[in-house]
Amino acid sequence: MNYPFPRLETLQGSMETWETPALRHVYLGRIRTPLMDLLDRFLGRYTHQIESLVLRPFDTHSPHLFNLHYGFWDQFTELRLLGLDNGTLEHKEWSGWSVVPPPTHPCRYLVCRINTSVGRTVDKVHSISTWHDGVRLVAGHTDWDKYFVVKKDPDSSITSMESNYGVLPEF
Amino acid sequence: MGDSENGPIAFHTFYRFVWDERAQEGSPDLSFVMKAREGVS
Numbered sequence: 001m002n003y004p005f006p007r008l009e010t011l012q013g014s015m016e017t018w019e020t021p022a023l024r025h026v027y028l029g030r031i032r033t034p035l036m037d038l039l040d041r042f043l044g045r046y047t048h049q050i051e052s053l054v055l056r057p058f059d060t061h062s063p064h065l066f067n068l069h070y071g072f073w074d075q076f077t078e079l080r081l082l083g084l085d086n087g088t089l090e091h092k093e094w095s096g097w098s099v100v101p102p103p104t105h106p107c108r109y110l111v112c113r114i115n116t117s118v119g120r121t122v123d124k125v126h127s128i129s130t131w132h133d134g135v136r137l138v139a140g141h142t143d144w145d146k147y148f149v150v151k152k153d154p155d156s157s158i159t160s161m162e163s164n165y166g167v168l169p170e171f
Numbered sequence: 172m173g174d175s176e177n178g179p180i181a182f183h184t185f186y187r188f189v190w191d192e193r194a195q196e197g198s199p200d201l202s203f204v205m206k207a208r209e210g211v212s
Contacts, residue, residue, distance in 0.1 A: 023186060030190040052180055058190060081180055109180070140182075166182035 025052040027083075032058045035066050039075075047075045054083030054111065063088040067095035073105050081168075083111035083140075086121045090128070097130045108171055111138045111147075122150055122158060136171065 023046050028038070035055065039047070053076070057065050066088055073079075088094055089112050101107040110131060114121045122139050129137065139158075140147040149161045149169065161169060 025180065025185040027185045027187040028190075029188065032190060051177070052185060054185065168180045168182075170179055 024049055024078075025081075026050055027054040027056075029056045030058045031055060031065060033065070036069065048077050050076060051078050052081040052083070053079060054081075054113070055088075056085055056113065057088070060085055060087040060115075063091040063094045068099040069095075070099060072099055073101045073107070078106060080106050081109040081111060082107065083109075083113060086112050086114045086116070086125065089125045090121065092128055097128060100131055101135060103132050103134055107135055109138050109168060110135050111140055114139050114141055118148060119158070122148070126150060138168065140166075 026043075026046075031038070043050070043053075055066050057063075066084055082096075084096075089096075089110075110129070112121060112125055118139050118141070122137065126137060137150040138147055139150060145164065145166050146160075146162050147166065147168075148158050151157055151159050163169075
């Protein structure tokens with residue numbers, strides 16, 4: 001899909017000079033540094049306003065980069081969507097599986113970006129997930145206009161939710 | 172774009188940043204390049 005406003009803007013130098021007051025839905029790609037460093041040097045200033053956070057590593061086999069610390073959910077008070085690669089979510093050792101968002105937290109979507117088979121990945125991630133039923137697993141391919149909201153039914157069936165412009169349904 | 176508050180979440184409105192490859196050489200600061208805000212691919 002061709003997006004109507006493919007604006008490119010280079011922001012270099014100290015991030016403290018950035019003016020991003022409306023930073024609420026954020027995608028960070030090709031990351032080489034751990035989440036804690038990102039928080040210390042950039043994201044920490046926006047944790048109380050970010051509603052969506054997608055984190056993708058430079059190396060898809062680096063799940064440790066995005067280990068969640070205890071206090072993560074208290075820090076990201078407005079976070080409704082957390083997105084990670086399947087390479088991260090498929091690891092049982094990913095710390096996020098033990099840092100569960102409280103049921104009262106606004107987080108409603110755990111997005112798994114998938115490069116391979118949707119069914120195989122969803123089965124694996126779904127079987128590992130320790131998060132409460134209020135958080136829906138969403139599987140997305142490179143093309144974000146087509147994604148799958150996973151139903152937590154006993155039969156683990158997947159509901160295809162194709163949507164224009166990749167707008168997630170509200171629950 | 173990217174500044175909705177508590178409305179539906181739409182992937183195309185995300186601010187998209189990617190690591191600035193040029194920052195890898197000698198820069199102690201964390202640098203990203205802000206790319207098309209409308210795409211998350």
